[in-house]
Amino acid sequence: MLRLLLTLAAALIALASSAFAFQGEMRLKRIEVVDAYGFDRPLPAFHILVPHDWQTDGGVVWSYNGNGCGFGMPYINWTATGLDGISAVQILPSENWGGMSYAQNQNGCPQVMTTHLTEFLPWYIQRYRASIRNYSYRARPEFAEELNKHASRTGNALGGETLLYAEAGEATYEWDWNGRTVRERVGLIVVFSVTNNPGGYVAVSVNVLGGLALRAPQGIDPGSYEIFANTFLVVPGYAAIIQEFQARMQAIALKGVMDRAAIWRKVQAEIGEIITQVYADAQAAYDRVSAERSRAMRGVEAVVDPSTGQDIEIPAGAGSAWQMPDGTIIISDDPGYDPTEEHGSGGKKIEREPRR
Secondary structure, eight states, rough: OOHHHHHHHHHHHTTTTTOOOOSSSSEEEEEEEEEESSSSEEEEEEEEEEEEOOOOEEHHHHHHHHSSSEOOSSSSEEEEOOOTTSSEEEEEEEEEEEEEEEBOSTTOOOOOOOOSSSHHHHHHTTTTTSSOOEEEEEGGGGGTOOOOOOGGEETTTSEEEEEEEEEEEEEEEEETTTTTTEEEEEEEEEEEEEETTTTTEEEEEEEEEEEEEEETTSSSGGGGGHHHHHTEOOOHHHHHHHHHHHHHHHHHTTTTTTTTHHHHHHHHHHTTTTTHHHHHHHHHSHHHHHHHHHHHHHHHEEEEETTTTOOEEEETOSSSSEEEESOOOOEOOOTTTTTHHHHHOOEOOOOOOOOO
């Protein structure tokens, strides 16, 4: 299951990407986002490379949602924004929606009866973006392939059946942001559960497993920002801990316990007692094969940080890479590039050492 979660994270990034090769040089900074509130200690949740002068906002959000629809818990809502105030890479939160043909949803939740991403994605986007135009959609079934290994068709006692399957796709469109036209690409992976019972009774559940948005000024392909988005990776140990938390919360829900808002902190405390072992086991399970597959999907490669000796990831295909004294990383398409003349001395070349 852990490999499935990490493959999913990689697929989300690849989903919203297009082929792009940088030219010249880029100065990047590595951002590590820490979940500071979810458990009894801060835990690294994910990391990503962004341009050194971009600003970042958001992170892991713990907010109990008792409506039965909308954001899951926890979820990632994080954005890196360029100096122009428009260019951005955004990690989108997970969400849950659904509907029934024979009853109205409670707590003001909308009836969402869509059973395919071609129908769901425009609805999803227009909840956040008003008056989108020049909309185009592209199915990406290859990025739902791993999840669809678990697709199923199950009968029930009423003589009906439940279909469980995943779909992946991306949409590109224009919309007005602060009076300016921008282009955006959004990629989602969604799991649908559709129950059809005799008499036309239908129930639908739509589980958005998170997504990615790339935004650019008009005239610039938002896919050009994939070089940063590709370096996004959920820390394997953190993914395992969240999986354990959600499994325990689901077990509580199945028991019919109503006051889940009062007990989720208790579940967090229980998990806090086993975090060290879960985290270590998950990191160990994320072996070389898993890591290399994830990197291949995301278009990155592992190199050795010259200051720490630890693995870091940079965009694949860089001719050379240097780490500067302030911790930023300069990559260039020139194998012989030396940044010392332009950026001063003290940089260390990042060597591509054999994998240990």
